[in-house]
Amino acid sequence: MTEVVGKVFVFLLVVLVTFLWVGHAITRLTGGEKKATGSVEISPEGGEAIFWGKGRCFTCHSLGERGSAVRCPNLGVWGEKFPLPIGLRAVERAKERSEETGMEYTATDYLVESLANPSAYIVEGYKDEMAVVYAPPISLTLDEIKAVVSYLQSQGGDVDIEALNNPTEVSKKFYDRIKAASAAGGGDPGNGEMVFFESAGCNECHAIRGEGGRIGPDLSAIAKKGIKYISESILQPAASFTPGYETYTVIKKDGKEMYDEEGRKVSGVKVKETDEYVEIALDPESIVRIQKSEIKELVIDKNKSIMPEELIEALTVKEYQDLLAFLLLQKGEKD
Numbered sequence: 376m377t378e379v380v381g382k383v384f385v386f387l388l389v390v391l392v393t394f395l396w397v398g399h400a401i402t403r404l405t406g407g408e409k410k411a412t413g414s415v416e417i418s419p420e421g422g423e424a425i426f427w428g429k430g431r432c433f434t435c436h437s438l439g440e441r442g443s444a445v446r447c448p449n450l451g452v453w454g455e456k457f458p459l460p461i462g463l464r465a466v467e468r469a470k471e472r473s474e475e476t477g478m479e480y481t482a483t484d485y486l487v488e489s490l491a492n493p494s495a496y497i498v499e500g501y502k503d504e505m506a507v508v509y510a511p512p513i514s515l516t517l518d519e520i521k522a523v524v525s526y527l528q529s530q531g532g533d534v535d536i537e538a539l540n541n542p543t544e545v546s547k548k549f550y551d552r553i554k555a556a557s558a559a560g561g562g563d564p565g566n567g568e569m570v571f572f573e574s575a576g577c578n579e580c581h582a583i584r585g586e587g588g589r590i591g592p593d594l595s596a597i598a599k600k601g602i603k604y605i606s607e608s609i610l611q612p613a614a615s616f617t618p619g620y621e622t623y624t625v626i627k628k629d630g631k632e633m634y635d636e637e638g639r640k641v642s643g644v645k646v647k648e649t650d651e652y653v654e655i656a657l658d659p660e661s662i663v664r665i666q667k668s669e670i671k672e673l674v675i676d677k678n679k680s681i682m683p684e685e686l687i688e689a690l691t692v693k694e695y696q697d698l699l700a701f702l703l704l705q706k707g708e709k710d
Contacts, residue, residue: 415522419534422526425519430508432523438530447505448498451530456500461486462532472496483538484545486524490515491549492565509553510563517553551704558602559699567701570694575686577698579659583705590644590656591682592617596707605702609695612682620644622680623655623673625665633670635663643681645673656681 415421426432433442439451439460450461457464465482472480472488472495480488488495493505508515515523521539528534542550556562571577572587580591597605607614616622624642625633633641641663647654653673656662658681687695 415516415519417518417521417525417536417539419526419529421519422522422524422529425515425523426526430513430515430519430523435505447501450527460531461527462530465527465532468496478545479543480545481538481543482532483524483528483535484543486527487520487539487542487546487549490520490523491552494565507556507563507565509556509561511561514561516557517550520553551706552700555598555700555703558703559696562693562696562698562700564697564700564704566694567697567699570690570698571701574694575690575698580682588659590646590659592620594702594705596705598703598706602699602703605699608682609698610687612680612684612686613678616677616680622676624676624679625653625655626671626674627669628671630671633665641665642676642679 415425426438433444435444435447436442437444437449437451437453439449439453441451449457452458452460459467462482465485469480469482469485472478472485485496490508493507494503497503506513509517509520524539525534525536538546552564555564559567571583577594578587580588581594582588583594585595604615613622621644622642623645624640627633635641635657639657639661641655641657643655643657643663645653646656646662650667652664652666653670654662654664690698
């Protein structure tokens, strides 16, 4: 009896080893083990899942007879207004964008632009109201956007994954925009530009590509310093100073700090110096000229910055993220 049990055990062991060996061989023949990931496949199938799922594109767009949304253009064939599916329509749109911008657009460029910067081209008869898909609450990643573009390409056109993974200069600018948004926690660079030049008034002191003030450092290439530096500069402006933009406090001949006629301490950025005088900017609108004959010394104040400490309190979380995303696009490159 023991001998029979032993033979059965050996037989089962051989079967198990054979099964594992066959499984391993099949895995190798089929390209190896595929580990599960959370990333979407850049393919029409992956894009279809995003379009009708996470991206919720269907809430505004229909595709031919599929869906019933009418807020934004139908992306399939639908009546006289949309006689071509979006994959073919993109070819015509690309020609129009090339003429309008002076840059060479491909059909892929147009589709990427339509998701990354939908305000750039508005189909006649529709409003500029498409959501920013890479910002909350949708928050699509770059790969998810690529997948959606491939799905749209498949609607009557040629799917070109190569063009998506090796973008033209036109598409690359939009990719940078999406990456900056992701790095900034979902910020919208377009709205961040408005925060910079309008609501926060950063341009009163800082310039970008020649537009703005000169009291603070030029931010045209600020992205090269990284998100940590940019974030710290907004949250704790006195934590670090760009050389040449230190905050100076004027010390009088008697060794005391100087105050202006309005009772403000003369402490700020040195914007001009001659043999006779220096000019100190207390804020964007107040520049004080002091004769050198009145000055004992200029002392760098490491605990004070002309940049308002309360700026972050004036910004909402979204405005802060949007501003970060905009600044992360400033790489010093020409448009």
